[in-house]
Amino acid sequence: MINLAGRDILQSWGKYAFTGIGLGLLIGVTLSMAGIYRGMVDDAKALINNSGADLWVVQRDTLGPYAEPSSLRDDVWRSLQGMSGVAETGNATYLTMQVQRAGQDIRVMVVGVDVTAPDKPGAPAYLVAGRAITRSHYEAVADIKTGFSLGDSVRIRRHHYQVVGLTQRMVSASGDPMIFIPIKDAQEAQYLKDNDTILNERARTTANPAFNRPGVPGLLDAIIAGQSANRNVNAVLLRVMPGLEAEQVAQDIRRWKRLQVYTRAQMEEILVAKLTATAAKQIGLFLVILAVVSAAIVSFIIYTMTLGKIREIAVLKLIGARNFTIAGMILQESLGLGLVGFIVGKSVATLWAPYFPKFVLLQTGDTLRGFLAVMLVCTLASVVAIRAALRVDPATAIGG
Amino acid sequence: MSEVQNAHPEAILIEGLSKRYGKGDAAVDALKNVDMRVAPGEVIGLIGPSGSGKSTLLKCLGAVIEPTAGRMSIGGETIFDSATGGWKNSDLRALRRDRIGFVFQAPYLIPFLNATDNVALLPMLAGRSNSQSRQRALELLQALDIAHRANAMVSQLSGGEQQRISIARALANQPPVILADEPTAPLDGERALNVMRILRQMAVQYRTAIIVVTHDEKIIPTFRRIYRIRDGQTYEEQGQQ
Incomplete structure (x- = not known):
């Protein structure tokens, strides 16, 4: 069987490529936002790791020295x-x-x-x-x-x-x-x-x-x-002696010195969960908005591309093409668009990451999750177009 | 189960076919007790003014809309009988794909396929292999004298060439019936007559009955038999040929 989606893409590859590039830039922004959040977390972890400390002794009843004055x-x-x-x-x-x-x-x-x-x-x-x-x-x-x-x-x-x-x-x-x-x-x-x-x-x-x-x-x-x-x-x-539990030493200091002590895990919790919490929510919301906008744009593009083929779809239905064949064509085009968009998005996000004033960390896990999300969004986005295509009356191919 | 009528059945047999749109006071009878017989290899004209019921008849016979009453057979096989529950085949798409060919006013070829694949698509949809389907398509393109354009994309073909490809597509699954909806409307006199010549040639060569819906005064004289349709009723006439 001929791959109808592939042939359609090849026929109008210029339009398809430009649409993919446009979508890719949007995906690039989305990946960069995720990278900015990961960079913030990594900065926080770098601060902890690079200090070479096992314990932070600070003023009592404070979250110092990074999150509060101490x-x-x-x-x-x-x-x-x-x-x-x-x-x-x-x-x-x-x-x-x-x-x-x-x-x-x-x-x-x-x-x-x-x-x-x-x-x-x-x-x-x-x-x-x-x-x-x-x-x-x-x-x-x-x-x-x-x-x-x-x-x-x-x-x-x-x-x-x-x-x-x-x-x-x-x-x-x-x-x-x-x-x-x-x-x-x-x-x-x-x-x-x-x-x-x-x-x-x-x-x-x-x-x-x-x-x-x-x-x-x-x-x-x-x-x-x-x-x-x-x-x-x-x-x-403080650095504790090799083989000793940092938490045990911390407990002794809390008990006898009446000071606040944080272990690495606690300090990480303060920096990641508290200091960057608002920024994380902000970025998270922005990511959701970008995902919704991307989905809307993909939906619109796929829907418009499908409407442009309504007559061909009516003919296909009239000559006996099954709904599965027509839906498959639209879905494949949508996924293809997502794939092109993702490749462009990942490339531009990697290219422009070093130019951000803050560290942008593009993790492989985020890339894979992003890819799956794009594919899911494209699948959902094609639903509207598939519905429109399946509603086409084959009788419209015949005049009258 | 299919119902074979006799040893030499008509390619198309329509008896008492009616189609009513709407209900109550708003009801419109688009077809009223239409009878029609077309023999294998015969090309008949279906002529009538706008709104007379031509397209409705074509849609009923094309298994696109359901008649209100009557009986239709294709190639000796009853496809619809209101007396016994309507459509005989639950898969109307398969019926259209395997038993009916369509030629439209505009060729409506798939623009992203080349000439061969536009024709081969039908056998492929019917489950034939790619090589078999392309072989069949090339045979038809050869028969229609357009094999030299086999690899051309739709946009590279002239209107007449596109129409010939659409005729090849209609013949691809060797249907007993082709329904042609004003196939010569966009063509000038010479080309319109050429398309009619091709249709007639194909009808004879493949024993296919062809119903040509037309307004085109140029081609009306080419029919041996004509069905005029007026207010949903058909009247048979002998043509000039």
Whole structure:
């Protein structure tokens, strides 16, 4: 038996190809939206995985340090280091801000890390160029997505930092590339007040008789020094000893130190389920709308193509073609259109993914699910056209 | 079960055929007690003004609409008898495919198939193999002197060529009957007469009875026998040939 759908497609391949390309662009947008969501989740996981930590110790009753503000004294790590099962500790601060590169603003997450040893939790997991931070001040390691090169200078607040190393896939949960600087500098940058405010506070403190006691020399200086220095960090990242359960160590810290501790799984839950929840719903709804629009467009195209063949369908019915043959022709054309659209969609989504400012992750599983969804949508979309075709009265082929 | 009428049956036998559209006061009798006999190999004309019932008769005989009363036989086989429950074959598509050929006013070929496949489609629909069907199609194209256009697409064929392909398609399953609905309407005089010559030749060659519905004054003189239809009733006349 002749493949009627195949012959029809070959006959009007130009129209078919252009329709497929149009549909493909729509499918490409749909796949990209799914990729954007996957990228968000992957960014969140990368943030957790690349930190090299097993536990996050944060301020009590907070979801810090990424989902909520958290503040801990910077010497808390000492008491944690002494606890059973803790292999390594590292202070960390996180500050999202704008920095300038070649006159252009870039949104980055400035991460303060303990640089006393190269493999402290929180430090960049791996470098693609340069070296790790070795000095306590004014050196930085930047993610290549920032656009900085080795030797570049980046201004953060009042100070300039020299980029000594480049890293990769070190991004915040919202996809901003990271710049790592020594913890002391980060603490200063995080709580730095402007000069007028510092002068004003000094004047107020000096004018306060409770702080400026003639009989207590050095009190005023100590208070002023305390006001301008920051002794807080956002979290202490821990690595547990090999073979130990992170949750067990976390329970001990919660019990004895009265601090909030999150394991990797809990932190992933916070980042993926809570931090990206609204964005996921937004993208999910957008995906549904795109799927409905795609279905409507495929339906319309297939319906229009079928209406264009009504006379031929009437003749086919008159000369004895079965409904199955006619429905099969329409269904095959619809699925063929979906296949062309999907190939185009997948290709364009892959081609334009690197140009998105945020990471777009096109997973094979999503591609397969997308393909099945497109085929399902095309099958459903052909139903309207098949109904129209099967309703055609063969008598219309005969005049009168 | 089919009902064979006699040893040398008419290709088409219609007795007391009526068709009523609508009910009650709105009822219209499109056909009233029509009788018709066409012998194998005979080409007859069915002539009448618009609205006289020509197309209704063609649709009834083409198993597209159901008559209200009467009896119809094709090739000696009763296909419809209102006295015994209507259609004798529950699969009217198969009946149309295997027993009736159609030629339309416009050729209505399938535009995305070439000439051969347009003809071969019918045997294929009847379950014959692709090679058998194409062989049959080529034989018919040869008989109709259009084999040189076998691979041409419909859009590459002239109107006359398309009409010849549609005649070949009608003959593809060797039906005892061909119903031709104004097959010469879009053609000029010479081409119209040529189509009639081909139809007559095919009728003789394949022992096929052909009913040609027409308004075309040019071809009316070519019929030996004519059925005039007026207000749903037929009147038999001898033609000029």
